[in-house]
């Protein structure tokens with residue numbers, strides 16, 4: 406049952422639950438609790454961080470493309486143990502999540518995001534601007550990302566990208 | 571670090587810097603100022619990017635149909651690559667012959683002809699001027715001068731040559747043909763990867779806040795690969811103890827690094843990396859499907875980094891195939907445009923392998939992200955003390971090929987070529 410008209414009533418409890426889930430996801434990353442980050446996903450999830458340039462052309466190449474929770478864990482293990490990068494902080498700012506459809510299994514929700522990055526020199530820059538196209542589902546009653554596609558407008562990744570968005 | 575003795579004024583002088591190139595004993599030295607000075611950058615645009623070289627501009631597959639165009643850059647000069655009615659590929663400077671406006675404002679698209687939005691001058695797909703509004707005036711008023719000749723006002727067109735689908739362009743009328751310029755080594759390496767029709771899988775754009783030549787060094791530097799990129803050592807994808815070769819064309823401006831996977835033993839690795847941070851081949855992936863691949867070339871080579879002077883890297887890392895184009899934005903900034911591709915005849919599984927392995931490369935690549943960081947670390951480190959120089963000596967400190975990867979010889983080759991082309995002693 407797709408709801409494209411935002412004036413259509415969404416159960417406020419669901420709206421609050423989805424909003425809190427997304428806020429919690431962002432806080433998890435921003436507070437560097439990256440080992441918990443995979444827990445926001447189902448085991449057979451798809452996490453894609455892709456440029457709008459490729460998304461709009463329907464091309465598959467993504468900055469990050471993980472099709473299992475295991476791959477998310479591996480990303481974080483690599484970040485902690487293998488990759489070399491400048492120490493930095495992220496600050497996600499999210500728009501109100503717009504629930505597009507709800508059915509027995511899935512909740513499709515779109516949310517705009519801005520990620521500011523602050524390096525040790527203290528300067529903050531707009532690191533990535535884009536939108537999340539998320540499909541949520543419930544596992545043992547808890548919301549999880551079955552699919553999270555982050556499409557970024559900011560089409561010049563500054564230096565490198567190691568921390569997920 | 572050593573000090574150049576000859577510079578006694580604070581003012582940077584390119585000619586003097588090139589002429590009094592510092593010596594570094596057995597090794598090789600590069601003046602820091604060449605990474606920071608605007609004068610050096612400006613001269614590079616003229617003598618290198620708009621000089622006697624061939625620059626990569628597109629893959630033919632990006633513009634398959636008549637009217638397809640792509641806008642890109644050679645150094646910092648905006649150019650348009652487009653396919654005309656006869657199927658030919660043309661490259662023109664993206665600058666209106668009238669008053670200099672940028673003619674093409676999109677990244678890519680399809681058009682019957684080009685039209686400048688400012689005063690609607692129109693150009694065909696070869697860049698010839700075909701329309702000037704009010705050319706003969708309006709109701710007896712205005713109009714272009716009587717002797718106005720449309721033929722004299724086309725878009726500036728460049729020489730174009732294509733090798734197995736790679737489109738190169740040159741501002742020079744005197745540079746040798748493309749294949750002579752590339753030489754047998756680079757030409758063969760291009761034919762090896764571009765051996766059949768390719769299919770483009772997407773682009774990635776990385777902005778690096780450093781001088782473009784630091785990336786030219788980085789891609790000619792097998793020494794750093796297993797030391798900076800720890801994902802390699804951790805998972806045994808590529809190590810310095812593996813068999814590899816590092817070689818150059820006879821002008822020594824292009825360089826190629828190749829290696830084969832699995833050709834070093836665990837004992838060799840343990841010895842080589844005994845005191846190396848984070849070396850631990852016990853490290854396992856939760857989802858090893860990331861490393862699933864196929865040996866797809868008969869020569870069993872699994873890693874090729876072909877660095878072409880001045881602006882292209884052709885890459886095969888496992889089953890990831892990509893070209894990386896360098897676009898310059900001043901002495902302290904450049905963009906790296908990664909275009910990944912497979913082959914038209916890839917089966918579904920092969921395409922999935924390439925897409926998954928793409929996690930290894932690009933600006934977020936598990937084994938390639940650090941290069942952007944390394945470039946910036948150097949750029950930040952050399953801001954002061956412009957009279958100082960870097961030291962390059964691994965492998966003996968001479969611009970020689972090596973049948974191993976513990977060398978910086980090809981970086982020296984790059985710099986010797988740079989000295990020649992920048993000081994006007996053309997060798998191409």
Ligand code: FES
Nearest residue numbers: 666668669686689
């Ligand atoms: S500047 Fe292009 S038509 Fe005038």
Ligand SMILES: [Fe+2]
Nearest residue numbers: 788795799941
């Ligand atoms: Fe590297």
